[in-house]
Amino acid sequence: MSSTLTTGETARFSVKNVGGIDETSVEIPPGITVLAGRNATNRTSFLQAVMAAMGSERSSLKGDADEGRVELELGDDQYVSTLKRIGGGVSTSGDPYLDDAEVADLFAFLLGDNEARRAVTRDADLRELIMRPVDTDAIRREISELEDEKSRLDDRLDELQSLKRDLPELEKERTRLRDELEAKRAALAEKEAEIDEHSADVDESREEKRELEKKLDDLRDRRSDLETVRSDIDLEQESIESLQRELRELETELDNLADGSEETDGELDRRIEQLRDRKQRLSSEVSELQNVLKFNEEMLEDGPVTGALPSENGESKAVTDRLVDDNSVVCWTCGSNVDRENIEGTLDQLRKLRKEKLATVRDIEDDLSELRSQKKERENRQRRLETVERKLERVEDEIERREETLADKRDERDRLGEEVAALEETVDDLESEDFSEVLSLHKEANEIEFQLGRLESSLEDIEADIADIEDELASESDLRDERERVADELTDLRTRIEQIETQAISEFNDHMDAVLGILEYANIERIWIERVERQVREGRRKVDKTVFELHIVRSTESGTTYEDTVDHLSESEQEVTGLVFALAGYLVHDLYETVPFMLLDSLEAIDSDRIARLVDYLSEYAEFLVVALLPEDAQALDEEYTRISKI
Secondary structure (H helix, E strand, O other): OOOOOOOOOEEEEEEEEOOOOEEEEEEOOEEEEEEEEEEEEEHHHHHHHHHHHHHOOOOOEOOOOOOOEEEEEEEOOOEEEEEEEEEOOOEEEOOOOOOOOHHHHHHOOOOOOOOHHHOOOOOOOHHHHHHOOOOOHHHHHHHHHHHHHHHHHHHHHHHHHHHHHHHHHHHHHHHHHHHHHHHHHHHHHHHHHHHHHHHHEEEEEEEHHHHHHHHHHHHHHHHHHHHHHHHHHHHHHHHHHHHHHHHHHHHHHHHHHHOOOOOOOOHHHHHHHHHHHHHHHHHHHHHHHHHHHHHHHHHHHHHHOOOOOOOOHHHHHHHHHHHHHOOOOOOOOOOOOOOHHHHHHHHHHHHHHHHHHHHHHHHHHHHHHHHHHHHHHHHHHHHHHHHEEEHHHHHHHHHHHHHHHHHHHHHHHHHHHHHHHHHHHHHHHHHOOHHHHHHHHHHHHHHHHHHHHHHHHHHHHHHHHHHHHHHOOHHHHHHHHHHHHHHHHHHHHHHHHHHHHHHHHHHHHHHHHHHHHHHHOOEEEEEEEEEEEEEEEOOOEEEEEEEEEEEEEEEEEOOOEEEEEHHHOOOOHHHHHHHHHHHHHHHHHOOOHOOEEEEEEEOOOOOHHHHHHHHHHHHHOOOOEEEEEEEHHHHHOOOEEEEEEEO
């Protein structure tokens, strides 16, 4: 994998009051640039200026300045970063190259104190470092949304499957109704033929016949109306029973929702606010502590010790006292000679304290996440409660309306029943022996016509249901495609974290093998990372957690292999391992697509020839690779590379 971010343009930097730089202008062409010089020649300060132009907040101001500035011209674009001293820290502003340089700080700006680079020797959590830039909360929210969408699609597809199962029965019923209709029409035609035959033989009063036929028509209509009302009554009763079942279910759900005994919203908000305040205070202390560590590490590396740690009466001394609690700190501004080991011992105490406070911050973040989840669950419960209450009210109103309709239908049924009885009595009075048979035929024909009407109505309903189902089934293919898309997205999201972990391990192992082959370290067979599950303590809890376990395999002169520990690696081997781990993070988070600069510093522990080979290897992945080296180390690199000796 090689760099895809290419500008082909020379980068022009104008720097003022950054690190130890008063003011300078430097041009960096694409490719490898070597900053060659002794310690305290502003090489690290210039790398900090590059970081500032990129958007990093890990740059320092010149000791006697309150404001600094870095300008970067890259092609037709210009980027500006301003540093200002505020209290005991430095704030940055302006329009830098990156909106957020957190990932670049971890995996692209590989100065001596780079966290990813030092992770191996400091026994840091390698997996946590790789995953730190990944917004796992956002991934979980997206998973939850997609799960809801998939559930909705599954329910809809289940509905379609149910409709599909109903379709054969409906089609069978449609065929039966059509056959029955055809038979009824044939029977009606036969009755009408019989009526015509008998009517020709009956000598009757046309007026009486017309009156009888009218009454028979009225009787048929009333019977039809009565049957329709009875059917409506059955439907209303079924609807009321269904609504009453729904009402009972809603009342049960409402009781369950109302039984919640969680903390009130106000109590949750207060606890969340308290944890936020505590986290902010701890984060501020960690930041202040980091500033103290960074300043003194730079002084140890690039300049004299005198003045490194703040004085007894200085503001920063108060910060150090507060962070280290009761541990005393030797005054480094009195002019007396101080052993370097004592200074480094004090810095180790500060690093340990910073690590402890960072662990506390992570515990607070876990508690905050849990409280936010409780609050969200409570809000969801409240929204569902309100929804159920509204639905309950609608169902009660619907039951009341349908009961009123049912009462009206029953009254109508009774009225129609009385009318049918009266018409039947009238028809009986109009019958005579002379045409009683034809009247009987008329009644039979009326009954057949009534049955025909019902069959036609039923057939229309069945055909409408079949058409609706076929219309809905037409969308099944699109729904399945959508569900497949959502399922694929869910699978990708659920495995994204594991994919990133797997890729990180693969990148480290592959590049570690390649680098070891290039640098030819004696008796190291392999250095590799394994992804394992362990039960670890996080704050007050024990949880199953994925960790990256580093393995070192050595060989003896006889060819026997054995597993070694990081502590037994030489300083050079440790440095190379840390740089390869940082490269793995660089590749996993695609920084080669977004960050044009990779920065290297503090390589003195590696011999010159290996530095040259390592620089050549890393140059493949960044458009600009800027390396700070001592003059004797710089000589080992190709003379064609750009060299800058004065800043």
